[in-house]
Amino acid sequence: MLRVHGGTGAGCLRRAAGRRRPHRPHPRAPDLSAFPRAAWLRAERDVLAELSAEDLGYGDPRGAPRLRRAVADWLARSRDIRVGPDDILIVAGTAQALTLLHPVLRAHGVDSVAVEDPGSLGTRQHLLNGGFTTPPVPVDEDGLRVDALRATGASAVLVTPAHQFPTGAVTSGERRRELLRWASDGGLIVEDDYDAEHRYDRPPVPALHSVFADRVCYLGSVSKLLAPALRIGWMVPPPRYRKELTDAKRFTDLGNALLPQLVLARLMESGRLERHLRLLRGRHVRRRDAMIDALAAHLPGAVVHGAAAGLHLTVTYPQEVPDTELAAAALARGVKCQPLSWHRQLPGRPGLVLGYAAGPSGAVAEGAELLGRTLRELTRAPSRPAAIGTGAGAGTGQTVSGGTG
Numbered sequence: 001m002l003r004v005h006g007g008t009g010a011g012c013l014r015r016a017a018g019r020r021r022p023h024r025p026h027p028r029a030p031d032l033s034a035f036p037r038a039a040w041l042r043a044e045r046d047v048l049a050e051l052s053a054e055d056l057g058y059g060d061p062r063g064a065p066r067l068r069r070a071v072a073d074w075l076a077r078s079r080d081i082r083v084g085p086d087d088i089l090i091v092a093g094t095a096q097a098l099t100l101l102h103p104v105l106r107a108h109g110v111d112s113v114a115v116e117d118p119g120s121l122g123t124r125q126h127l128l129n130g131g132f133t134t135p136p137v138p139v140d141e142d143g144l145r146v147d148a149l150r151a152t153g154a155s156a157v158l159v160t161p162a163h164q165f166p167t168g169a170v171t172s173g174e175r176r177r178e179l180l181r182w183a184s185d186g187g188l189i190v191e192d193d194y195d196a197e198h199r200y201d202r203p204p205v206p207a208l209h210s211v212f213a214d215r216v217c218y219l220g221s222v223s224k225l226l227a228p229a230l231r232i233g234w235m236v237p238p239p240r241y242r243k244e245l246t247d248a249k250r251f252t253d254l255g256n257a258l259l260p261q262l263v264l265a266r267l268m269e270s271g272r273l274e275r276h277l278r279l280l281r282g283r284h285v286r287r288r289d290a291m292i293d294a295l296a297a298h299l300p301g302a303v304v305h306g307a308a309a310g311l312h313l314t315v316t317y318p319q320e321v322p323d324t325e326l327a328a329a330a331l332a333r334g335v336k337c338q339p340l341s342w343h344r345q346l347p348g349r350p351g352l353v354l355g356y357a358a359g360p361s362g363a364v365a366e367g368a369e370l371l372g373r374t375l376r377e378l379t380r381a382p383s384r385p386a387a388i389g390t391g392a393g394a395g396t397g398q399t400v401s402g403g404t405g
């Protein structure tokens with residue numbers, strides 16, 4: 001039981017959690033107000049009580065053995081990945097995993113990493129920053145088009161097969177087999193499993209790594225589970241890259257900070273993280289449904305993509321209003337969303353990436369209503385042609401007509 005001494009206990013934590021700014025959820029954030037502060041504090045106290053003086057010295061650059069063990073168990077339970085602690089490298093999030101991969105991929109002759117289109121702007125920027133070209137590969141309702149991947153000639157590809165960002169497409173069985181055939185011809189798959197734990201209306205899809213460990217470099221993090229600010233993630237590289245990646249991590253920072261690693265290990269071991277995830281799932285489903293209902297009411301003709309999992313959905317709309325303009329106008333009114341065109345290299349319908357996880361259902365619905373009003377105003381603006389279009393969007397989708405579908 002957490003004890004309250006001089007304002008450092010549960011009351012203080014509740015006050016801190018309750019200090020809210022106006023509702024402006026980041027489109028891809030989990031509910032940060034749900035961060036398990038008391039459980040974290042309790043686990044940190046326990047960890048400190050057990051820690052020896054020697055433990056506070058330099059550690060293993062691959063990460064604390066205890067966390068690597070806990071992550072191995074977590075991956076076996078939640079992602080069907082069967083690996084041992086020595087197969088895992090603890091890193092500062094997917095962002096650092098990609099940075100560590102730069103020199104290693106280069107040393108193996110890779111100078112081009114194909115990416116999904118649409119696909120995450122952020123991860124693409126990390127690759128560009130490393131000097132890689134990022135040929136775009138179109139995504140359809142079955143996932144990445146492997147025929148188009150072959151045509152790029154790239155020997156590595158970055159994919160989000162469990163819940164494609166941003167369309168939400170789940171890579172189909174046939175496409176997975178095709179992708180694995182491509183990899184068995186010498187390709188490397190970098191599997192970004194950024195939000196796979198958050199699924200609602202469909203059974204879990206096993207990670208690609210679980211079927212082809214030699215050719216898949218698996219990346220995960222707590223950014224969507226707990227908070228991006230923790231900067232903790234993990235990678236499970238193909239065995240042939242393990243030593244080089246460990247060296248890259250050692251030369252970068254000698255390994256992640258120890259205390260947060262041990263606290264996270266404890267939350268994983270005790271089942272506390274799993275309970276947290278269950279709590280989040282319930283909230284997310286209610287918020288997602290509220291957003292879909294509000295979109296149906298206020299953006300008729302729009303198409304929702306990828307609502308069965310994750311923390312965001314993508315909506316495409318038939319009006320010829322540039323999504324950058326719509327997102328900027330919405331932001332000026334306090335609603336934060338990302339234009340779909342940010343995540344495209346190839347032309348496609350305008351759309352928005354909308355987060356529903358971070359705020360209460362009422363605020364999520366209000367945001368959707370405001371978006372609808374903003375879109376109507378921009379459509380009527382004198383410089384703009386009248387609304388046209390069919391409502392069909394890229395990738396898998398459902399026309400917004402009420403309910404969750």
Ligand SMILES: Cc1ncc(COP(=O)(O)O)c(C=O)c1O
Binds near residue numbers: 095122194221
């Ligand atoms: C596609 C994608 N991959 C990975 C991440 C997570 O990055 P990190 O683990 O560095 O916080 C995000 C975060 O928004 C993301 O959208």
